[in-house]
Amino acid sequence: MSQPLDAPASPRRPGAVVATGHDLTKVYGEGETAVTALAGVSARFVSGEFTAIMGPSGSGKSTFMHCLAGLDTPTSGSAWIGDTDLASLDEARLTRLRRERIGFVFQSFNLLPTLTALENITLPCDLAGVSPDPAWLRELVSALGLSDRLGHRPDQLSGGQQQRVACARALASQPAIVFADEPTGNLDSRAGAQVLSFLQMSATMLGQTVVMVTHDPVAAAYADRALFLADGRLVHEMTDPSASGVLEQMKTFDAGQQQVAR
Template sequence: MSAPAPFPPHATHTTPGIAAATTDLTKVYGSGDTQVVALDRVSIGFREGEFTAIMGPSGCGKSTLMHCAAGLDSPSSGSVRIGTTELSTLNDRQLTELRRDRIGFIFQAFNLLPTLTALENITLPLSIAGRRPDQQWLDRVVAMVGLSERLGHRPAQLSGGQQQRVAVARALVSRPAIVFGDEPTGNLDSRAGSEVLGFLRDSVRELGQTVVMVTHDPVAAGYADRVVFLSDGRLVDEMTRPTPDRVLDRMAGLSRDNRAEAPASGPRSHTG
């Protein structure tokens, strides 16, 4: 994947508040001798209008953090908020509605319905909610991801990169408070991956979107405003205005630290 273009200062959007936050977030799987601490008292805020990448060694808990922050998994203890809404206060129906209306998701698998056109896949969450799309916003999102000429095509008629563009547009079309991406370029070649990352970065700069992305790729992380690093279920570092080389160096340092500690402490964290 090619390196991102130089990162200019933000000129069109400020970061006035917190789109999502966790406080003392802990996630434990199993019990007794089989107990695994996936997240260990993680406190972090994701600022509005900012692109954050979550990184760390394999098994450090990064996907678990994203799933808990997005309301896809329940913490063992601690607090998760979307805006000012505490997720633990919501029942199942309210949580489903919050995920539908205020959170966008982009996954490594495109998760498109094969019988629907690109446009129908993009607007599907709104259709399920019984809402009409804001046509001006829809047109803007579609133009940003370069799909204006492909809206009538079904997924099988689109390349992998185009399918993931559809998924990006679907995540943005409802104007969510925050978009979570779990390895969103993992199934794409370098060129298509760079395009999708560019669209995510543009959605932050031009549309004021908030994006949180789990990735293992230092080049992908170079598109973000900020990178947070997890190790052994804990937040251990943060980097602003990252570059692929700086991220790679920090990841190498975390891997060395983990190897040095492994004989004494053994594995602790869940996959993610």
């Protein structure tokens, strides 16, 4: 990767609250078949912070992220981006907020196969009817090592390059917050480390807020803190997580499940 990115045109206020989940509950179904995915989870996310959300399968970590990002509607509780309550928005305004203030990075890349790397990167801006800042865009693609790949389509790129295009797309509009859902799940260790290093740098050097769902203790170690969910509840928080510390915490969930099974 090349030299670090320049700061965004509109510097973020350090420590400003960017997103909030308050007592988020999500129940699927009704009566005896009801399944509680979230059971009153609250957390705040501030500018310049990289947060990993961890937990065993079925813990509610992806549901929590989807509610925070306006991709799913909580049964009760509230999700805020800045001072905007997502429940107060109709579908058109919610779509606009997601385009303008939220970036997404998914495990499956979600690139359009008929578009070039550059066209994929600028797609959210194009849909919003705005142009990305040219200097910012140049710095972004340079930092991600994509300057000589902008004319290539996804099938001409490696998995790591495709995910870096997805990262550039998420940051092109300089969003308030970036949500990453298992962003290294389809990558080898080297490509995954490049993506995680960039997400880490975007938080530490650019003041970007990053929230990442992951099951990987090594990935979580790139974050400033890790939130642990189990059975739809927030059960532990760890600052400056290490891979070994996260692994030990995850083992407690496995031990708990074994005791329940007995």
